[in-house]
Amino acid sequence: AQSVTQLDSQVPVFEEAPVELRCNYSSSVSVYLFWYVQYPNQGLQLLLKYLSGSTLVKGINGFEAEFNKSQTSFHLRKPSVHISDTAEYFCAVSKFGNEKLTFGTGTRLTIIP
Amino acid sequence: DGGITQSPKYLFRKEGQNVTLSCEQNLNHDAMYWYRQDPGQGLRLIYYSQIVNDFQKGDIAEGYSVSREKKESFPLTVTSAQKNPTAFYLCATRTSGGAAETQYFGPGTRLLVL
Numbered sequence: 001a002q003s004v005t006q007l008d009s010q011v012p013v014f015e016e017a018p019v020e021l022r023c024n025y026s027s028s029v030s031v032y033l034f035w036y037v038q039y040p041n042q043g044l045q046l047l048l049k050y051l052s053g054s055t056l057v058k059g060i061n062g063f064e065a066e067f068n069k070s071q072t073s074f075h076l077r078k079p080s081v082h083i084s085d086t087a088e089y090f091c092a093v094s095k096f097g098n099e100k101l102t103f104g105t106g107t108r109l110t111i112i113p
Numbered sequence: 114d115g116g117i118t119q120s121p122k123y124l125f126r127k128e129g130q131n132v133t134l135s136c137e138q139n140l141n142h143d144a145m146y147w148y149r150q151d152p153g154q155g156l157r158l159i160y161y162s163q164i165v166n167d168f169q170k171g172d173i174a175e176g177y178s179v180s181r182e183k184k185e186s187f188p189l190t191v192t193s194a195q196k197n198p199t200a201f202y203l204c205a206t207r208t209s210g211g212a213a214e215t216q217y218f219g220p221g222t223r224l225l226v227l
Contacts, residue, residue: 009153032214043117043203043218044156051214090155094214099144099163099207100171101216103155 002027002093006104013081014112021076021107023091033074034092034101035065044090050074061085086111116140117219119204124224126191126198134189134222136204144207145187146216149173149200156203162187191224199226 007022025031032051036044048059055067065076074091091104120135136145144163148156158171162181176195181187191198204219 034215036218041201041221041223043119043220044205046215046217049215099161099209100158103157105153105155 002031002095002102004091004093004102004104006091006107008107009105010108010110012110012112015083016080018079019077019081019085019109021089021091021109023074023076023104025072025074025091025093027072027093027095030096032094032096033065033067034094035059035063035074035076036090036092037061038088038090038106040087047076047089081109081111083111083113085109117204117206117217119202119219119222121222122220124222125227126224127227129193131190131192132224134191134202134204134224136187136189136219137185138187138204138206138219139185140206140217141184142206142208142217143184144209145181146205146207147171147177147179147187147189148203148205150203150221151200159189159202198224200224 003026005024013019034049035047037047038044048057050057050067058064063078088106088108090106092101094101117138126132146161147159150156157173160179162168178190202222205216207216
C-alpha cells in the first residue's frame with residue numbers, strides 16, 4: 001500500500017518570499033502524484049499533477065513541483081508568495097491503474113504581510 | 114455549467130437520526146467518491162463507485178451507506194451507527210484512462226451534531 005508524508009503541518013512565510021512545501025511518498029510501484037489546495041470551507045482544487053514525462057511540473061497560480069524518484073519526493077514550490085496563497089495544501093498519490101488516492105495530512109500555509 | 118454540486122452546505126443531525134448528503138455531477142465521469150475530512154487527519158475514503166449499481170467500501174465505511182442508481186448521483190447516508198459524524202464531507206469524481214487519471218472535488222457539506 002502507498003503512503004504520503006507531509007513533513008510540515010504549518011508553514012509561515014513572509015509575503016513575496018519563496019516557499020517549499022515538502023511531500024514524500026512510499027510505494028513499491030510506479031505512481032501518479034498530485035497537489036491540491038483547499039481554501040477555508042471549500043472543496044479541494046487541483047494545483048498540479050505528475051503522471052509521466054518531465055519531472056518538473058508547472059501548475060496554476062505560479063506553483064511548480066519536481067518529481068524525484070530516487071528520493072521519493074514531490075515537493076511544491078513557489079518563488080514569490082502572495083496573501084491569496086494562504087490555504088491548506090494536500091499532497092496525494094495513486095498507483096498506476098488504481099482508482100484510489102491516498103492523501104497526506106496537509107500543510108497549512110500562512111502568508112505574513 | 115459543468116461541475117460537482119453538493120447539498121446542503123451545512124447539515125445538522127440529531128442523535129439517532131439518519132441524514133443523507135447529496136452529490137450530483139454533470140461531468141459524465143464514471144467514478145465517484147466520498148471522503149471525510151477531520152482537522153489534522155487529511156482526507157479518508159468512505160465509499161467509492163466506478164460504475165452505476167456498483168460501489169466498494171473505503172477505509173472508514175462503518176456507519177455509512179451509499180447508492181449509485183444513476184451515473185450523475187452518488188448520495189451518502191450517515192446512519193445512527195456512526196457515533197462521531199461531525200466532519201466535513203467531500204464528494205469527488207474521477208476522469209479515467211491513462212493520462213487523464215485525476216479526481217475533482219465538490220464544495221463539501223459540513224455535518225454537525227445537535
